[in-house]
Amino acid sequence: MLRSQYRKELKLINVSKKSGAGRGEVYVPKLWCFNELRFLDDGETQRECTSTMDPLEEMSKKLTYNKSFLNFGFSFIVNNGMQMPQCVICKKTLANESMKPFKLNEHLTNVHPELANKDLAYFKIKDHQLKWSRLDHGTGVLFQPSSIFKAPYRISLLIAKQKMPHTIGEKLVKPCMVEAARLFLDQNCDNKLNQISLSDNTVKQRIDDMLQDIKSQVIEKIKLSPFFAIQLDETTDVAHLPQLLVYARFISENQVEEEFFFCSPLITTTNAEDIMNIVSNFFEEEKLLWAKLVGVCMYGAPSMLSSKSGFMTLVKTKNPDIIITHCLIHREALASKTLPASFKDTLKIVIRIVNHIKGGALNTRLFCRFCQNMDSAHQNLLFCTSVCWLSKGNVLARVFELFDELQIFLAGQGKKTEQLLNDIQGPFKCSLAHLADVFEALNGLNQQLQGPDTTIMMHTDAIKAFLDKLALWKRKVERGNVASFQCMNEVIREKRLVEELQQEIKEHLIILQEEFEQYFLELINNTAAKEEFQEQQQFNSSNCCVKMFSAFPKTSKFALKVLIPFSSTYLCESGFLTLLVIKSKARNRLNAEADM
Incomplete structure (x- = not known):
């Protein structure tokens, strides 16, 4: 009886030692006469030597992870x-x-x-x-993430939102926190803050972790959505590397959402096949269905819209029912470019004046000081750029507001500005006033077309309203009435409109009307969707259609296939501005997708 109890206690001790327990954790025998029975060790040792199996293996056979x-x-x-x-x-x-x-x-x-x-x-x-979330990766003990693990993620998120370099965490944020803790808190808080890791690699890793988490959530929502749409455009960053930006619109939890989809560099060429390969590979990796894609909105580059080998044609091979949209903002910018010869000359003179003053540092300082002494509303002119949508309108408005100051300033510079001074005499101010008025209206239309959560029906209403406005202006100008033009009305006042200028203004309005009708022909003629929901104007809201999907599935599905596709690449243009800030000359090797 004692021998069998001694064997059990001895076996438990051996098993405890084999398991790697410390000294204080080795099994303590409970048999009161265990030490007195030590003389039995020789027999037990011989008995153990006859067995080749480890005591732990005798108890259970261990399985390993794969x-x-x-x-x-x-x-x-x-x-x-x-x-x-x-x-x-x-x-x-x-x-x-x-x-x-x-x-x-x-x-x-x-x-x-x-x-x-x-x-x-x-x-x-x-x-x-x-x-x-584990305290020790080698044990099974779990705990809620403590502040020391949460803090790097929270701070990295703030750094990414502010588009700051990753090194700012260790070089500025952490020293500021430690210094503030020394002044306002005790020494223990100072020591705790020093434990927070905010190195550039740590911040980068945390931002990448959050990217993967957000990306997986967006992909999951898109997979659950009945259909979705994308908009895409490409630009060249500061490192001369083309970047393709893609945004998605989908249905999630009874509402329409817009999210950043992905950003990918175009390593070599930027033709339609390269763009299609990137998008197609992304769809395959994330297991997205082309059949659910109902709309693609693109910029008007030939590589995108070419009917033979453009991205539009390649997308149609995947799903022939996809609605392809040429960005309405880009179309509006193209339609507003055409000018009569006389107004083209006026615009060229304005650009020459601006370049003369803004092109030299001395002239810029002198003109700024001159405007300050004159108590003018503005002290500087604006450069005209063909890339910026609102540039021409802002430049013309600023030159018109500072027209008197410009005349005095150019007259004071002598012979080198004599030609410019002669160009702005006579009817120039009337032509300038007309251009300022028209481009102000075009800028207003452009801003209406901008913004997130916009639909094709909202943009169609804005375009039609502008066309009606052009027709009204034309009728008024034919009668010599320029009350609708603020700047022109200020110049003419009680005088009668010169017949030659009247014909030029009328010609310009007709050209604008024709150009808009040409670029927006399908929007003007296609009113089927609007007539379908004429009695229920709330269907212009995408979220309303989503909420009514269960009650009216067929009607809501038809409406959403019209409302879900993007009508402009506004989100991509906003993303380009973000990319310009994030990927600067000092950070030209950065992969900016996570920070965006």
Whole structure:
């Protein structure tokens, strides 16, 4: 009886030592006469030597983790030297005996049936999040993420939102926090703040982690949406590397959402095939269906809209029902370019005056000082750029407001500005006033077409309203009435409009009307969608259609296929401005997708 009890106690001691327990954790025998029975050790040692199996293996055969188990949503933890499978979704730990594919798959299908079809990339993200929530990656002890782990993510998010360099965390943010803690708090807080890691690599890694998390959420929402639309455009960054920006619009939780889709560099050429390869590869990697894509909005470059080999043609091979839209803002800018010969000359003179003053540092300072002494509303002129949509209108308005100051300033410079001074005499001011009025209206239309959450029907209403305005202006000018033109009315006042100028203004308005009708022909003639919902004007709201989808599925589906596609590349243009700030000359090697 004593011999068998001694054997059990001795076996428990050996098992405890083999498991790697410390001195204080080795099993203490409970048998009161254990030490007196030590003379039995020789017999027990001989008995143990006859067995070749480890005591731990005698108790149970250990199973080891395989990387393929992550396909079922399982990682592992180590507990008492034994690997235990742990679910990356619910964080539940199973026994070592469950380290088998069919048992792990059974847990996934029974406990998380909605995630049974998820790919490996989804579980990798969950596994990464689970590892960061562990106190010790080698143990199974879990805890809520402490402030020391949350702080780098929060601070990195603020750095990314402000588009600041990643090095600012360690060079400025952390020293400021430590210095403030020394002044207002105790020494312990100072020591805690020093534990926060904000190196440039850490900040970059945190931003990349957040990118993967947000990206997976957006992709998941798009997969659940009945259909979605994209807008895309490309630009060249400061490192002379073309960047393709893509934004998506989709339905999520009974509302229409717009999100950044992805940003990818074009390493070599920027033709339609290169763009199509990038978009197609992204769809394949994320397992997105071309059949759900209902609209693509693009800029008017030949590589995009060419009927033979453009991106539009390549997209149609994937899904012939996709609605292709040429950016309405770009069309408006093209339609407003055409001018009669006399007004072209006026615009050229304005640009020459601006370049003469703004092109030299001395003239810029002198004109600024002169305007200050004259108590003028403005002290500087504006450069005219063909890239900026609102540039011409702003330049013409500023020159008209400072016209008197410009005449005096140019007259004071002597012979070198004599030609410019002669050019702005006579009817020039009337022509300038007309251009300022018309381009102010064009800028107003351009701003109406800008902004997020816009639809083709909203833009169609704005275009039609502008065309009606042009027709009204033309009728008024024919009668010699310029009351609708603020600047022109200020110049003429009580005088009668000169017949030659009247014909030029009328010609300009006719040209504008023809150009807009040419560029927006399908919007003017196609009123089927609007007539369909004429009695229910609330259908102009995309979110309203989404909410009514269950009650009126056919009607709502038809409406959403018209409202979901983008009508402009405004989000891409906004993204280009963000890219310009993020990827500067000092950060020209940065992969800007995560920071955007």
